[in-house]
Amino acid sequence: xxxxxxxxxxxxxxxxxxxxxxxxxxxxxxxxxxxxxxxxxxxxxxxxxxxxxxxxxxxxxxxxxxxxxxxxxxxxxxxxxxxxxxxxxxxxxxxxxxxxxxxxxxxxxxxxxxxxxxxxxxxxxxxxxxxxxxxxxxxxxxxxxxxxxxxxxxxxxxxxxxxxxxxxxxxxxxxxxxxxxxxxxxxxxxxxxxxxxxxxxxxxxxxxxxxxxxxxxxxxxxxxxxxxxxxxxxxxxxxxxxxxxxxxxx
Amino acid sequence: xxxxxxxxxxxxxxxxxxxxxxxxxxxxxxxxxxxxxxxxxxxxxxxxxxxxxxxxxxxxxxxxxxxxxxxxxxxxxxxxxxxxxxxxxxxxxxxxxxxxxxxxxxxxxxxxxxxxxxxxxxxxxxxxxxxxxxxxxxxxxxxxxxxxxxxxxxxxxxxxxxxxxxxxxxxxxxxxxxxxxxxxxxxxxxxxxxxxxxxxxxxxxxxxxxxxxxxxxxxxxxxxxxxxxxxxxxxxxxxxxxxxxxxxxxxxxxxxxxxxxxxxxxxxxxxxxxxxxxxxxxxxxxxxxxxxxxxxxxxxxxxxxxxxxxxxxxxxxxxxxxxxxxxxxxxxxxxxxxxxxxxxxxxxxxxxxx
Ligand SMILES: Cc1ncc(C[n+]2csc(CCOP(=O)(O)OP(=O)(O)O)c2C)c(N)n1
Ligand code: SF4
Numbered sequence: 134x135x136x137x138x139x140x141x142x143x144x145x146x147x148x149x150x151x152x153x154x155x156x157x158x159x160x161x162x163x164x165x166x167x168x169x170x171x172x173x174x175x176x177x178x179x180x181x182x183x184x185x186x187x188x189x190x191x192x193x194x195x196x197x198x199x200x201x202x203x204x205x206x207x208x209x210x211x212x213x214x215x216x217x218x219x220x221x222x223x224x225x226x227x228x229x230x231x232x233x234x235x236x237x238x239x240x241x242x243x244x245x246x247x248x249x250x251x252x253x254x255x256x257x258x259x260x261x262x263x264x265x266x267x268x269x270x271x272x273x274x275x276x277x278x279x280x281x282x283x284x285x286x287x288x289x290x291x292x293x294x295x296x297x298x299x300x301x302x303x304x305x306x307x308x309x310x311x312x313x314x315x316x317x318x319x320x321x322x323x324x325x326x327x328x329x330x331x332x333x334x335x336x337x338x339x340x341x342x343x344x345x346x347x348x349x350x351x352x353x354x355x356x357x358x359x360x361x362x363x364x365x366x367x368x369x370x371x372x373x374x375x376x377x378x379x380x381x382x383x
Numbered sequence: 384x385x386x387x388x389x390x391x392x393x394x395x396x397x398x399x400x401x402x403x404x405x406x407x408x409x410x411x412x413x414x415x416x417x418x419x420x421x422x423x424x425x426x427x428x429x430x431x432x433x434x435x436x437x438x439x440x441x442x443x444x445x446x447x448x449x450x451x452x453x454x455x456x457x458x459x460x461x462x463x464x465x466x467x468x469x470x471x472x473x474x475x476x477x478x479x480x481x482x483x484x485x486x487x488x489x490x491x492x493x494x495x496x497x498x499x500x501x502x503x504x505x506x507x508x509x510x511x512x513x514x515x516x517x518x519x520x521x522x523x524x525x526x527x528x529x530x531x532x533x534x535x536x537x538x539x540x541x542x543x544x545x546x547x548x549x550x551x552x553x554x555x556x557x558x559x560x561x562x563x564x565x566x567x568x569x570x571x572x573x574x575x576x577x578x579x580x581x582x583x584x585x586x587x588x589x590x591x592x593x594x595x596x597x598x599x600x601x602x603x604x605x606x607x608x609x610x611x612x613x614x615x616x617x618x619x620x621x622x623x624x625x626x627x628x629x630x631x632x633x634x635x636x637x638x639x640x641x642x643x644x645x646x647x648x649x650x651x652x653x654x655x656x657x658x659x660x661x662x663x664x665x666x667x668x669x670x671x672x673x674x675x676x677x678x679x680x681x682x683x684x685x686x687x688x689x690x691x692x693x694x695x696x697x698x699x700x701x702x703x704x705x706x707x708x709x710x711x712x713x714x715x716x717x718x719x720x721x722x723x724x725x726x727x728x729x730x731x732x733x734x735x736x737x
């Protein structure tokens with residue numbers, strides 16, 4: 134009996150992520166969902182610029198590497214080219230909520246029929262731990278060495294809350310991957326986001342509170358706790374928009 | 384010969400693109416190329432295509448990147464400030480070896496500049512246009528007919544060599560109305576086994592990418608790409624020679640400047656001055672050999688440009704010191720009159736201008 138098997142949608146290439154980084158968990162959840170929905174053969178993923186830039190090597194389906202922040206625009210082109218294909222982006226917080234804010238907001242406003250997996254780890258991982266648009270007030274990073282001073286550099290961007298003000302998007306949810314229960318909920322949300330696309334419902338974004346032990350300067354275990362203690366209070370988990378549920382067609 | 388229709392240059396580009404099988408257009412409003420987008424907005428929905436007004440030129444070029452990745456013909460159009468924003472995308476298209484057509488209906492710069500015709504994006508277009516080692520095929524029409532023909536050719540060259548082709552026009556070309564024949568001879572379509580279309584569980588996954596963390600690998604992709612560029616330089620150079628047979632003075636001009644120059648050349652010829660024109664149609668690859676050959680028999684070159692003198696550098700490189708190269712120019716949206724060009728020709732003829 135097989136107890137633990139690699140999803141088919143993942144390749145055999147070893148992941149390059151740091152020990153305790155939850156990027157790997159989210160990759161796996163996405164791959165499991167794609168397996169379960171039987172859509173690998175028609176899925177096209179868009180990798181960002183950030184720690185997950187090499188996601189194109191890890192997924193078994195067709196992949197595109199986009200410029201920093203532009204994945205939703207690239208996904209728009211791919212989806213418009215063949216609406217039958219299943220198109221998703223996988224983006225970090227610097228990518229999605231700073232340099233790519235316009236692309237994010239407008240693909241949501243257009244209700245582009247794509248799925249967005251948004252990794253919020255409150256930091257720029259790949260470039261070595263600079264302040265992100267989602268870094269918490271007071272958070273120490275390489276470019277906020279005295280802690281994020283909101284008078285100097287403003288407040289974090291709450292992506293789900295912000296996008297929920299738009300009429301466009303179909304589904305917006307924030308999840309976390311720091312314990313078994315949260316991981317189960319994260320998978321459910323990711324699955325719904327892909328099902329929405331299959332059913333032609335439009336733009337779904339899943340914000341995943343994720344860890345970066347390396348740049349937070351914490352052990353993997355402490356990093357998971359930090360999500361509970363610091364991130365979730367500032368970024369409450371839950372569904373921020375579900376248009377189908379609002380309309381009652383479920 | 385098929386019937387001709389009266390069209391604006393910008394509309395001719397749009398219709399030719401549709402005839403070439405382009406079904407995806409992304410753009411952001413900017414003068415003086417608006418008619419391309421307006422035409423596409425009308426036509427695309429009627430023929431099952433996509434017209435999408437993007438949130439910015441950056442988004443538009445990345446939508447182009449997306450469609451190009453799937454192997455379909457796709458285009459965007461803009462004008463100078465918008466092309467600067469597309470620079471990032473142009474570099475990524477080059478790095479990922481994706482075919483696309485980009486139209487620049489130039490206006491005066493730098494900065495916000497003005498909205499009148501210009502050729503001052505020559506450097507940007509022909510020397511890469513953004514970061515990294517790369518080129519675009521740059522096509523410079525001088526009539527509405529060529530706007531249409533070079534659009535078709537641009538798509539075909541882009542597909543064949545897996546790179547961006549740019550139509551480098553200007554405000555006059557875009558607005559001018561002339562009769563056009565849309566009866567094109569199309570080349571056979573190119574196979575695109577590299578495209579991301581979904582594996583269908585039948586093949587290994589395709590990856591569209593420009594990241595190479597190993598410098599030796601990145602170097603190799605650049606060497607390989609430039610081998611392809613050599614083939615283009617060998618086979619795809621286009622230019623027109625006008626009254627060059629016995630010419631002692633050679634004018635260099637493209638686009639609207641070439642039309643003005645022809646007028647001036649005709650007037651100079653009436654006065655007995657032996658002057659001709661080499662009109663580059665491909666600005667990259669540049670007709671270097673044509674200029675080098677002319678330098679063997681011509682005593683003086685005159686570059687006529689709507690800029691502070693950009694193409695003149697390529698003319699000088701080609702002429703390689705064999706003859707002086709002078710500049711006759713207007714810029715900032717001004718167009719030289721034939722009289723100004725005639726004066727420049729006559730003063731060279733009379734042993735003046737250097
Ligand atoms: C245009 C551009 N600007 C800056 C960079 C450098 N850069 C690479 S990754 C990155 C930040 C990524 O952070 P994030 O999106 O939060 O993802 P993470 O690495 O944390 O997963 C930056 C700024 C770049 N590659 N391109
Ligand atoms: S730097 Fe942070 S986000 Fe990047 S792989 Fe390491 S732990 Fe993960």
